[in-house]
Amino acid sequence: MNSRPLGVFDSGIGGLTVVRELLRQLPDERLLYFGDTARLPYGTKSGETVTRFTLEAAEFLCEHNIKALVVACNTASAYALPALAESLPIPVIGVIESGAAAALEATKNGKLGVIGTSATVSSRAYDRAVERLARRENIEIMSKACPLFVPLAEEGWTHHEVTRLVAREYLTPVRERGVDTLVLGCTHYPILADVIQEAVGPSVRLVDAGHGTARAMRERLDAEGLRAPAAAQPPEHRIFLSDLLPAFRTTSERFLGQELPPVEVVHWKDERWVRV
Amino acid sequence: MNSRPLGVFDSGIGGLTVVRELLRQLPDERLLYFGDTARLPYGTKSGETVTRFTLEAAEFLCEHNIKALVVACNTASAYALPALAESLPIPVIGVIESGAAAALEATKNGKLGVIGTSATVSSRAYDRAVERLARRENIEIMSKACPLFVPLAEEGWTHHEVTRLVAREYLTPVRERGVDTLVLGCTHYPILADVIQEAVGPSVRLVDAGHGTARAMRERLDAEGLRAPAAAQPPEHRIFLSDLLPAFRTTSERFLGQELPPVEVVHWKDERWVRV
Numbered sequence: 001m002n003s004r005p006l007g008v009f010d011s012g013i014g015g016l017t018v019v020r021e022l023l024r025q026l027p028d029e030r031l032l033y034f035g036d037t038a039r040l041p042y043g044t045k046s047g048e049t050v051t052r053f054t055l056e057a058a059e060f061l062c063e064h065n066i067k068a069l070v071v072a073c074n075t076a077s078a079y080a081l082p083a084l085a086e087s088l089p090i091p092v093i094g095v096i097e098s099g100a101a102a103a104l105e106a107t108k109n110g111k112l113g114v115i116g117t118s119a120t121v122s123s124r125a126y127d128r129a130v131e132r133l134a135r136r137e138n139i140e141i142m143s144k145a146c147p148l149f150v151p152l153a154e155e156g157w158t159h160h161e162v163t164r165l166v167a168r169e170y171l172t173p174v175r176e177r178g179v180d181t182l183v184l185g186c187t188h189y190p191i192l193a194d195v196i197q198e199a200v201g202p203s204v205r206l207v208d209a210g211h212g213t214a215r216a217m218r219e220r221l222d223a224e225g226l227r228a229p230a231a232a233q234p235p236e237h238r239i240f241l242s243d244l245l246p247a248f249r250t251t252s253e254r255f256l257g258q259e260l261p262p263v264e265v266v267h268w269k270d271e272r273w274v275r276v
Numbered sequence: 277m278n279s280r281p282l283g284v285f286d287s288g289i290g291g292l293t294v295v296r297e298l299l300r301q302l303p304d305e306r307l308l309y310f311g312d313t314a315r316l317p318y319g320t321k322s323g324e325t326v327t328r329f330t331l332e333a334a335e336f337l338c339e340h341n342i343k344a345l346v347v348a349c350n351t352a353s354a355y356a357l358p359a360l361a362e363s364l365p366i367p368v369i370g371v372i373e374s375g376a377a378a379a380l381e382a383t384k385n386g387k388l389g390v391i392g393t394s395a396t397v398s399s400r401a402y403d404r405a406v407e408r409l410a411r412r413e414n415i416e417i418m419s420k421a422c423p424l425f426v427p428l429a430e431e432g433w434t435h436h437e438v439t440r441l442v443a444r445e446y447l448t449p450v451r452e453r454g455v456d457t458l459v460l461g462c463t464h465y466p467i468l469a470d471v472i473q474e475a476v477g478p479s480v481r482l483v484d485a486g487h488g489t490a491r492a493m494r495e496r497l498d499a500e501g502l503r504a505p506a507a508a509q510p511p512e513h514r515i516f517l518s519d520l521l522p523a524f525r526t527t528s529e530r531f532l533g534q535e536l537p538p539v540e541v542v543h544w545k546d547e548r549w550v551r552v
Contacts, residue, residue: 038325039315044430049314049519052543148438151427154320162424162445165438243325267328270547 002226005030005238006217007066009057012040013241013248014150014187015072016255018095021214022070023258026221028228030235032064038242038268041150042075043117043186050119054080058088060240060266060273066090067226070217074099074185074209075117078125091220096120098216099183099209100129106205107181110136113174113200114143116185121145126185142177146170146186153188154251159195167192167199175200183207191254237261240275242268278502281306281514282493283342285333287318289517289524290426290463291348292531294371297490298346299534302497304504306511308340314518314544317426318351319393319462326395330356334364336516336542336549342366343502346493350375350461350485351393354401367496372396374492375459375485376405382481383457386412389450389476390419392461397421402461418453422446422462429464430527435471443468443475451476459483467530513537516551518544 006029008019013035022031034057036042042050054076058069068091071077071084077094084092103112114126121143130141148166157163174182182204184190190208197206221227228235241248244265252260266273282305284295289311298307310333312318318326330352334345344367347353347360353370360368379388390402397419406417424442433439450458458480460466466484473482497503504511517524520541528536542549 038321038329044521045314045519046521053314147431148424148427151424155423162438162441165441169438243321245320245322268544271545 001229002067003030003228004065004067005032007061007064007069008033008072009054009061009069009076010035010072010187011042011076012037013252013255016252017187017190017208018070018072018210018213020255020257021210022217025214025218028231028235030228031237032061032066032240033237034061034240036242037245037248041117042073043119043150044147045119047079047119047123050075051080051083055083055087056268056273058084062088062090068093068217068221070213071095072187072213074187075119078120078123091224091226093213093217093220095187095209095213096125096185097129097133098212099185099207100126101133102207102209102212103181103183104130104133104139106207109178109180110138111140111142111177111179113177113179113182113204114141114185115146115170115174115182115189116143117150118145118147120185126183142174142179144170144174149192150186150188153191158191163192163195164198167195171196171199175204179204181205181207183209185209239263240266240273242266242273277505278343279306279504280341280343281308283337283340283345284309284348285330285337285345285352286311286348286463287352288313288316289528289531292528293463293466293484294346294348294486294489296531296533297486298493301490301494304507304511306504307513308337308342308516309513310337310516312518313521313524317393318349319395319426320423321395323355323395323399326351327356327359331359331363332544332549334360338364338366344369344493344497346489347371348463348489350463351395354396354399367500367502369489369493369496371463371485371489372401372461373405373409374488375461375483376402377409378483378485378488379457379459380406380409380415382483385454385456386414387416387418387453387455389453389455389458389480390417390461391422391446391450391458391465392419393426394421394423396461402459418450418455420446420450425468426462426464429467434467439468439471440474443471447472447475451480455480457481457483459485461485515539516542516549518542518549
């Protein structure tokens, strides 16, 4: 048993869709969430910058004595996981490995689609994870960067004609390749699930990595004897953000599906994140 | 006469559309451009964060001994100009004052439209600049945030059906108000000018602040005796960016309209920007 908190990192607030699953599957764990809202998005930046930013965030969460880290951002998982595993003395779970595992469980015809940010898709991290995990031959992967999906989700155009048109433009080639499973390789995409489903057709199974990531963390905590003791009171979670926008609360609660804990703002100063 | 360089700041590379005008109107000036590509976009962030980032960039350019500063980013101009004017001992020109002045010169019916990022529009900086500069009564301003225009421009969908639909959605209310002049209040928007023009109709005059900003800087340098002496060789410009993406050169040259000078990458470390 271990009552230290569990760290969750994302470039912004999309990672709250993963938090939602963590709260459901690990209700006794106290969570510390860090969203780098001052420097988001990561998905349009270089792998080197994404890795540096992610290491800085992990260091901050480790200063708060976390016992394990969930990297809820696909782009950060794609680039920074090896560097994190090397520099941190605690278990680190990313969304990509879990997403790839869930997709391999779901597929029947062995044809997988992966959609994500430009940075995630260029990294080929899903391809490598699938190759590593596949227990069968002849797995085919079709990846497609969908850079307009994040701004469309943030604009709130979840069922807008424009979003339908963009989804058709991005996903028609994926559909034509005959994939039976599509990984939503970005934490923003689940809120566009209806339109994405429509564009790929009803027979394609959509895989959101949140569920698998929470399960992987639960198994890892169990294996290492790190689960929190059953709490008499609901645990007190904390949310740290590097920038705070007025509209943040509404959007966040849409991602999280419930009321938010208090938010604390931090700035990057003298080589560390400090509260302001 | 003063041969120190002229600083240009933008959150990314959109400010190169302003550089293009500076090169044309001030061909003897040596330019130092800083684009904060690691932390862009600014247009979705809080005024407080935008101001802090802008002051950090200005400090970096001042360390390189600039004689004057062009803030080519509308969002940074909207929030940080008073703080810059207070903390810097050199002339500072933003794009908003110049854009507002150009719009007032262009309008006949006194009905102005302004489009920009969410942050620029919320700041009401154009409204305040127009009120300050207007020499007539009955100026009406209709502002509209167009957050999808930047990602659409970066996706390169400058004449795509999706962009037409988005432009119609954002701009129909502006058109219906009967504006005769529309300020492109974001450095990315000029590359969507065709689609924007189509959405507001052929009789509306589009105002891009780049031209007016370069003119304002030229007048200011003249007034203060700060113009560079006529050069025998073309001046050697420098570009500093905080993140470097592979696709950067192509996009930048589209914005700049010519070949780029060499690019130097800087990181924010120990409270300052340092070369890596």
